[in-house]
Amino acid sequence: MTLTPAIPPLQLRLSVAPMMDWTDSHCRVFHRLLAPHARLYTEMVHANAVIHGDRPRLLAMDPIEHPVALQLGGSEPELLAQAAKIGAEWGFDEVNLNCGCPSDRVQAGRFGACLMREPRLVADSVAAMVESCDVPVTVKCRLGVDDDHDWDHFLSFIDTVADAGCRMFVIHARNAWLKGLSPKENREVPPLRYDWAYQLKRERPQLQIVVNGGIASQAEATAHLEHTDGAMLGRAAYHDPYLLHQLDVAWFGGEVRSRAELLRSMRPYIEDQLARGVYLKHITRHLLGLFAGERGGRAFRQVLSEGAHKPGADWSLIEQALALTESFAAEQAGAA
Incomplete structure (x- = not known):
């Protein structure tokens, strides 16, 4: 054996x-x-x-x-x-x-x-x-x-x-x-x-x-x-x-990183894939749960779900989704 x-x-x-x-x-x-x-x-x-x-x-x-x-x-x-x-x-x-x-x-x-x-x-x-x-x-x-x-x-x-x-x-x-x-x-x-x-x-x-x-x-x-x-x-x-x-x-071990920071670290990969002809929707479908349970999580999913399949969708759509989650976080911090 x-x-x-x-x-x-x-x-x-x-x-x-x-x-x-x-x-x-x-x-x-x-x-x-x-x-x-x-x-x-x-x-x-x-x-x-x-x-x-x-x-x-x-x-x-x-x-x-x-x-x-x-x-x-x-x-x-x-x-x-x-x-x-x-x-x-x-x-x-x-x-x-x-x-x-x-x-x-x-x-x-x-x-x-x-x-x-x-x-x-x-x-x-x-x-x-x-x-x-x-x-x-x-x-x-x-x-x-x-x-x-x-x-x-x-x-x-x-x-x-x-x-x-x-x-x-x-x-x-x-x-x-x-x-x-x-x-x-x-x-x-x-x-x-x-x-x-x-x-x-x-x-x-x-x-x-x-x-x-x-x-x-x-x-x-x-x-x-x-x-x-x-x-x-x-x-x-x-x-x-x-x-x-x-x-x-x-x-x-290591440092805890924010969801937004982790996602932004994926930008070079995503932009390289887009340049190779991959559609954004094939990547973003895996990202939808990143803000699960967080304020703004539903808005994050909605922006990506509704926009990633459109012709020409690129990294700016992800920044748009992140901006929504960050505005929710800022609003929550202000209320506190």
């Missing part, structure tokens, strides 16, 4: 989950500016697409994103090995196998969460990927599928895959229900059981365990560090991205 390289422990403490239609390269650049120490993940890309598709589009990555992992979907060891090799050659710092996505399309392709029913196939896939590339090969999975709530069955899955060379598992700490729930409902309805991730780390301390699912605050994320190697944020990182900055400063 070839053992995949270990990931430096500090790089595991804070990460952002792979999220379809969300964590593209523009999103990851934004998250990197907010959280210099976070580990970032691509959207899931099927192995076939990596091998035969438009790689410059599918594997787009800015150098600022590192460390960044490529998440693959698939269930054929040879294809996954080929795709992992390509991902490593394109500069990704990790290749992660999706064993947690519950969508109908994914099930029809025999990958994602339904792979938890085929631990031997996952192990064969991981072993092939480990042999094909020199970056860490990891797995993101659920606790089980449908009504399977058997701890020994879950542990057997982990052990089988670990024996194939995998050292790091991201545990989305709930089951995947493959019948009767949409992917969105699968992120909300099945109950969270973080204690399984904690127990896994206790019983298999040699493995690197990151917990994912429903983490929505700094206090919640910090509590997970007492039991696992890291916390992976999903929807909270997208809908309230400033939380990433708060966690990064709290866990790694």
